[in-house]
Amino acid sequence: MVEQKIVFDSGNELAAYAAKQINYHVMGYYPITPSTKIAEHLDLLKAEGEHDVMMIPGDGEHGAAGICYGATAGGGRVFNATSANGLLYALEQLPVQSGTRLPMVLNVVCRTVSGPLSIKGDHSDIMYTLNAGWIILFAKDPQRVYDMNICALKIAEKVKLPVIVAFDGFFTSHQKRRAKVFEKDSDVQDFIGKYEPEHHLLDPDKPVTMGSYMNEPDLINNKFQLHEAMNDARGVIKDVLKEYGQLSGRTYDVVEGYKMEDADAALFIIGSSYDTAILAVDELRKKGKKVGVFAVNALRPWYKEELYEMVKNTKAIVVADRQDSYGANGGNLSIELKATLQDYKADIEVATLVYGLSGKDFYIEDAIDMLNRALDIVETKKVENRFDYYGNYTGKEGYKPEQLFKPITKEEASPGVTTVVKDEETGKFIAKGGIPKNATKMPKRWAPGSGACPGCGIPVNVNLLLKGIEGNVVLLFQTGCGMVVTTPYPQTAFRVSYIHNLFQNGGATLSGVVEMFHQKQKRGEIPEGEDFTFVMISGDGGLDIGMGAALGAALRNHKMIIMEYDNGGYMNTGYQLSYSSPKGAKTSTSHVGPAQAGKANYNKDTPMIFAATNIPYVATVAEFMPSDFIKKAAKAQKYAQEYGLAFIKALSACPLNWGDEPRYERSVIEAGVNSCYHPLYEIENGITTITYNPETKNKKIPMADFFKMMGRTKHLTKPKYEALLDDIQNEVDRRWERLKARNDSLVL
Secondary structure (H helix, E strand, O other): OOOEEEEEEOHHHHHHHHHHHHOOOEEEEOOOOOOHHHHHHHHHHHHOOOOOOEEEEOOOHHHHHHHHHHHHHOOOOEEEEEOHHHHHHHHHHHHHHHHOOOOOEEEEEEOOOOOOOOOOOOOOOHHHHOOOOOEEEEOOOHHHHHHHHHHHHHHHHHHOOOEEEEEEOOOOOOOOEEEEEEOOHHHHHHHHOOOOOOOOOOOOOOOOOOOOOOOOOHHHHHHHHHHHHHHHHHHHHHHHHHHHHHHHOOOOOOEEEEOOOOOOEEEEOOOOHHHHHHHHHHHHHHOOOOEEEEEEOEEEOOOHHHHHHHHOOOOEEEEEEOOOOOOOOOOHHHHHHHHHHHHOOOOOEEEEEEOOHHHOOOOHHHHHHHHHHHHHHHHHOOOOOOEEEOOOOOOOOOOOOOOOOOOOOOOOOOOOOEEEEEOOOOOOEEEEEOOOOHHHHOOOOEOOOOOOOOOOHHHHHHHHHHHOOOOOEEEEEEOOHHHHOOOOOOOOOEOOEEEEEOHHHHHHHHHHHHHHHHHHHHOOOOOOOOOOEEEEEEEOOHHHHOHHHHHHHHHHOOOOEEEEEEOOOEHHHOOEOOOOOOOOOOEOOEOEEOOEEOOOOOOOOHHHHHHOOOOOEEEEEOOOOHHHHHHHHHHHHHHHHHOOOEEEEEEOOOHHHHOOOHHHHHHHHHHHHHOOOOOEEEEEOOEEEEEEOOOOOOOOOOHHHHHOOOOOOHHHHOHHHHHHHHHHHHHHHHHHHHHHHHHHOOOO
16 A cells, blocks of 8 residues: 545545546546536646646537547547536547547536436436446545546556546535545556557557548447457456555445345445445344345446346345436336346346436435335335336426416517617618616516626626517527526526527527527418517527537528627636636636636637628627617617527626626726727628727726726736736737727728
């Protein structure tokens, strides 16, 4: 055994600590709760100079998986972490990784797959990966997260297969525990050994083609070789765990049980619930009941021989599945166990209980109840119910949801706050009115009482947008703070029709709604004269991961509005960097320290990206100029009704993560405009017009004056970061000069 020390860390922190000690070459990642802390903690350690891992924020989980695939093809050590729908978004890339036999380690922090959206933990995500060709280890506690992350890389490189280390979201990922870690990083690196891939893309003396087109008859051999590698892994995993035990003093079996030697009835359960079940076994053993509990520490490969040896003397087993394979009358644990017992012609009764979905707590009393159900099967020699849900409740028979508010009529939503007319000479629309005091006549589509933080700019910006849009509205919100704080089931903050879809698919989803409206209207299924304005609300980094779908909608030119509330980060998951975060900004994945100075790249210029698609209208707005905001919203509606897609971007305050005072947000937004970080302009049919010029009003300020107002960028005003601040100022000036040149041109 080598020297170790005791730490008090969560599972996520220990996964990051293992990655730091291994000193991977690359981590491709994308933030998603509850796995995000892994990247955050690894970045914090990087800022302190404790490792050299190149951390690359993907445009989404699919992109992050592609980054990892490319990096492994380059012959290096690669690491990633994700959860739930992020895992499913990346799923298409998993067989690519295993099919080309490139080793890496992916931490899956298990979470409910939506919809409906839930960020709590269960096993509905990890079970999707069973057929992906990856080795899957399952860690029940933070100590094992650390240990299995170290073992996983050695296993991966020995058998040339990627490895998942899975563990329970929030229960294991966030709960801090005492754990032992190796004192010296070198001991971890010595245990894993040097990686010398036989083939990689960066060897000029041995060029190689990876990812060939392969059809029959060769593909079957590729899959057979993957099958053989997985079989080889059965022994390799055991050997590595044994070797690790000699180094650390902690040895793990691929299958483990408690009081299984003479158990008549048993509970099969994995993850953090296993320890709770052990306590239940102890309680029932005190009463003379012969019960036990067992678990697997590897889902792939499946150790059926070891599993059968563990259970062969039992008479009844209840399987607690934290997910359901719908229509199969059992989750994947049940299906796998039943198949194993069938192979051995075992005379053991099996019943399934689907439990703990969306992180529903699992108590000792629940485990006792499950074990008693197994005992009942032993005693009665019959199974009353082979499959059931545990902890669900019966709804009220005949219940019909009550409409809590009177619908807003088209007439009520058309008070004439703003009128838009077409200038026949220029072809542009001209908005008249938009006076804020008159905008109070517009009924609120977003009702008051949401759960947004004090000073949040999202309600302000969305409500200002809707002040300028008359008539019927359909809203789509991508995942983000705006969605989370407004629609906690069974409540909603919206008085108009609303739909949510995940970050990456908002533009496509609303496109489908828009075209369904036009089709139904064309076929006479919607009355002539009925109309809607369709609005997609995006922010919290939604136009990183969702940029592809949004640009697709723009290129198809659907008659809709996209409004981006740019709060400069993934605020709904704890302020990780977004491509829209300012360069140099301090976020939870771009820490400031001796070895790192915040975000390394310039902020994304989304209005210009959308302008490049040649949509009819692009505009930027700011809450400190409400009349301008409302007029542009009205023009966007007119363009969307008559010509196609309109895009509006608002700089949206987030005092919690910007590190400023909520009462001063309007001033902060004004400084963002006056510094030309967020200039106000519009592009109509390709012609650019600056609608507010701080230079001509003698209000232009340097970026330092804007940055010093926020904790996230205040450090940039220190002498230490003078060169970085100058670089940012030069880029803002360059964009401003380019915008002025477009304004002065008749064709730009």
